[in-house]
Amino acid sequence: MIEYLHVRSLPPELWAWKVKIEKIARDQGLDFFETVFEVVGYDKMNEVAAYGGFPTRYPHWKFGMEFEQLSKSYTYGLSKIYELVINTDPCYAYLLEGNELVDQKLVMAHVYGHCDFFKNNYYFSQTNRKMIDAMANHASRIRRYADLHGPTVVEEFIDSVLSLENLIDRFRPYIRRTPVAGPKKRKEDLPDELMMDHDVPRLRAKEYMDEFVNPDAYVEALRQKQRDAHQKESRFPAQPERDVLLFLMEHAPLQKWQRNVVGILREEAYYFAPQGMTKIMNEGWASYWHAKIMTRHVLDDSEIIDYADRHSGTMATSKGRLNPYKLGIELFRNIEERWNRGQFGKEYEDCDDMAERAHWDRRLGLGMQKVFEVRKLYNDVTFLDEFLTPEFCAEQKLFTFGHNRKADEWQIASREFKDVKKKLLFQLTNMGQPVLEVEDANFENRGELLLRHLHEGLDLADDYARETMQNLFKIWKRPVHVATRKGTKGILLTCDGAKQSERLFEVA
Amino acid sequence: MSRIQQDQSRFRNIVRGKIRQNLKKYISRGELIGKQGKDLVSIPLPQIEIPRFKYDPKDSGGTGQGDGKPGDSLGPGSQQPGEGKGEAGEGEGQKAVEVDVTLDELAQLLGEELELPRIEPRGQKQVVTEKDRYTGIRNVGPDSLRHFKRTYKQALKRTIAMGQYNGERPVVVPIRHDMRYRTWNTVSSPQSNAVVIYMMDVSGSMGDEQKEIVRIESFWINAWLRSQYKGIETRYVVHDATAREVDEHTFFHTRESGGTMISSAYKLCAQMIADDYPSADWNIYPFHFSDGDNWSVDDTARCIRLLKEDIVPASNQFSYGQVESPYGSGQFIKDIRENFKTAAADCAVVVSEIKDKDAIVKSIKEFLGAGR
Incomplete structure (x- = not known):
């Protein structure tokens, strides 16, 4: 990798600082994989950033688009990337050539925060730490497919799959969804009648009492129940499947190379998923540590102003968008303070006296221990669900906003704690994206695919749904349906390739 | 690559x-x-x-941070506020x-x-023009070049380092030592002269739409050539049956009627070149726009002769753009094509048909694509 990137080895001054900062970080209790810093020019930086932090990715225009935007933004002085780090073992981090020394030190301190998070946070525990190699393998495989089948054919297929890229089961790596298959009775070999009669449990009764103890209606009801169960079992998939990409990979009529492409994109989507699930925590944690390391151990007097300038730039808030760095660092600091002062538990929660709450201090000093625990066990959703307090919400001036169609403008909607929390959690759950499951792959017994949108109060964006279904059709090659709701009505969107339709429909 | x-x-x-x-x-x-x-x-x-399957942001709204009461506006329009300002590399949802x-x-x-290829200019390469560019910062300089922000920052640093900073009364007074000034570099580049001579048919058959096309096209040609040459002159000639030189404003706004004799413009153009722009020292770019209607076959023959003998040999490239008009016959472009090998890469005569505004980009590419 080092050869590939044509990077300079770290200059002596930076190397000395790396050693120093690494030691400070370890002394603070941070625990990380070996971290390799590389100094790269802005062009290389933009390239690596466009590739999501990796030296090589499969050929695709979307990386070119990303690169073009980064390059143009850099050229016109709109933005530049200071720091880039990837979740691998060893961790690779990139420093921008020509940055001032204080910037480089700041980035290093920040990076050690990220590396600690990557290594210790539960949601990263299942990620492939040799992803650089995996990405390179993916790239060369897709290049080979492009050579064999033509770049445009392969690219078009990738586009279709990317369109469905968010339909994965983000918690799949951590839990076992399908129960372990036990030894199955080979029921299906028996004729229906026979099977039923044998299986319906009857109450024990003398023969002459049987029609009273086990009346016909009762037996029939049991049979019906059993038939339903059987029916359900024969439904395919037996359980709704949230990992739509996996389902397509296994069951869509694809050629081998196409199957592999789906597999590759799915693997990459799963690799990146934890970063989306912990954006606020990850950036918050890294910022929390860069601030601590820089201000207590690293900065000399002449650098304070430049550091403060840079740090406050990173923490800047804008009304229309939450800054994950800011929200994360503040919440971690808040947790540290609360656990230091013992502002938690029943006694504290039950206290109604605002003044007493504000001055509550049990001098427990548990703050540091708590933040380390939080960084290990939580993701953004659980982080905010558990630690967002009304006090914090007011102090940070959080609010929700919505679009006022009449005025065609965005407006602040509410500052109420419960509204803010609800909206935040909604935005973060499944990364703010709708959940769709494969409900039935033999819909109406015609081999058509039915996805079910788990409607949570918001309708799907209609035009996007239609375009996406076109792509789904290209892969499934039979008509595809999405069961969703529009307001209170249950509807079924259908795409059979040539045309789209919509009808009322209630999911059973 | x-x-x-x-x-x-x-x-x-x-x-x-x-x-x-x-x-x-x-x-x-x-x-x-x-x-x-x-x-x-x-x-x-x-x-x-x-x-992708997603929610409409207008339905889902979002969360933000800062001052303001419920009901306060965050900005008009349908684009979500704050979009596009995201850190680079954050991936999803970036807008233009x-x-x-x-x-x-x-x-x-x-x-x-x-x-477009860079143009290799001809002319006196040894003549050098100099230009100042503000590129750096230094500690001394005239007050007029003082860099306020840098000076303030320096003063702030010093005040803090000396322990004089008072958070209650955050006054920072720069001393001489804190002053920072912009400084410049002189860059020199070889001088080369270029002239663009625009000729346009303003006879009755050229409508407003056609002129608009010429206007947009010449704006972009100028923009490109200006970036390639330090000094550039532009001359404008309008013609119907007779030609005259006009200023830029007149060129784009004049309305004439009557017949068309293209040769009148070419004659004037050749005259200009002969009088003012010796071709050894000047890069010459005549552009002619018309709807392709000419008065007579004889006049067309005269045009071709003027081009062959006077204009083309003196110019870097002669460009003819034909806009489509409901009245024009569109014959002239065919005549030029017959007389010059316009398809050949080394031909200094370039022709382009501009059907409508959408064709402008393609036509600019045709005109400037050769890098002459």
Whole structure:
């Protein structure tokens, strides 16, 4: 990798600082994989950033688009990337050539925060730490497919799959969804009648009492129940499947190379998923540590102003968008303070006296221990669900906003704690994206695919749904349906390739 | 070509509609050519969005941070506030960034977009022009060049380091030592002279729409040539049955009627070159726009002779743009094609047909693509 990137080895001054900062970080209790810093020019930086932090990715225009935007933004002085780090073992981090020394030190301190998070946070525990190699393998495989089948054919297929890229089961790596298959009775070999009669449990009764103890209606009801169960079992998939990409990979009529492409994109989507699930925590944690390391151990007097300038730039808030760095660092600091002062538990929660709450201090000093625990066990959703307090919400001036169609403008909607929390959690759950499951792959017994949108109060964006279904059709090659709701009505969107339709429909 | 450059050129080709027509509907972009402010032009970057199942942001709203009461506006329009300001590399949901660029940069963009070659100028390379550019900061200089922000920052640093900073009364007074001034570098580049002679048919058959096309096209040609030459002169000639030199404003706004004798313009053009622009020292670019209608076959023959004998030998390139009009016969372009090997790469006569505004980009490419 080092050869590939044509990077300079770290200059002596930076190397000395790396050693120093690494030691400070370890002394603070941070625990990380070996971290390799590389100094790269802005062009290389933009390239690596466009590739999501990796030296090589499969050929695709979307990386070119990303690169073009980064390059143009850099050229016109709109933005530049200071720091880039990837979740691998060893961790690779990139420093921008020509940055001032204080910037480089700041980035290093920040990076050690990220590396600690990557290594210790539960949601990263299942990620492939040799992803650089995996990405390179993916790239060369897709290049080979492009050579064999033509770049445009392969690219078009990738586009279709990317369109469905968010339909994965983000918690799949951590839990076992399908129960372990036990030894199955080979029921299906028996004729229906026979099977039923044998299986319906009857109450024990003398023969002459049987029609009273086990009346016909009762037996029939049991049979019906059993038939339903059987029916359900024969439904395919037996359980709704949230990992739509996996389902397509296994069951869509694809050629081998196409199957592999789906597999590759799915693997990459799963690799990146934890970063989306912990954006606020990850950036918050890294910022929390860069601030601590820089201000207590690293900065000399002449650098304070430049550091403060840079740090406050990173923490800047804008009304229309939450800054994950800011929200994360503040919440971690808040947790540290609360656990230091013992502002938690029943006694504290039950206290109604605002003044007493504000001055509550049990001098427990548990703050540091708590933040380390939080960084290990939580993701953004659980982080905010558990630690967002009304006090914090007011102090940070959080609010929700919505679009006022009449005025065609965005407006602040509410500052109420419960509204803010609800909206935040909604935005973060499944990364703010709708959940769709494969409900039935033999819909109406015609081999058509039915996805079910788990409607949570918001309708799907209609035009996007239609375009996406076109792509789904290209892969499934039979008509595809999405069961969703529009307001209170249950509807079924259908795409059979040539045309789209919509009808009322209630999911059973 | 590196891998990212391959991806980038793939992306550009998609945006340009050369490949993957099926992605066209997902491309969001403004016009590359259009707004023409004073010096600043706004150019949105193109973007392709792959469709996904998602919520409409207008339905879902969001959360923010800062002052304001419920009901306060965060900004008009349908685009979500704050979008596009995201950190680079954050991935999803980035919108086109609108940037302000100078005319010079715009020309560069145009050049990049159309893959225009740089022009190798002819003329006196040994004559050098000098230009000052503000490139750095130093500790001494005239007050007029004082860099306020740098000076303030320096003073702030010093005040804090000396322990004099008072948070209650945060007054920072710069002393002589804190002062920072802009400094310049003198860059020199070989001088080369260029002149663009625009000729336009203003006879009755040229309507407003046709003139608009000429106006837009000449704006971009000027922008490009200005970026290639330090000093550039422009001359304007209008003609119907007779030709006269006019200023820029008249050139674009004059209305005439009557017949068309193209040779009158060419004669005037040849005269200008002979009088003012010795071809050894000047890069000469005559452009002629008309709807292709000429008075007579004889006059066309005269035009061809003027081109062959006077104009083309003296010029870097002679360009003829024919706009489509409901009245014109469109014959003249055929005559030029017959008499010059316009299809050949080394031919100094370039012709282009401009059907409508959408064809302008293609036509600019045809005119400037040879790098002469």
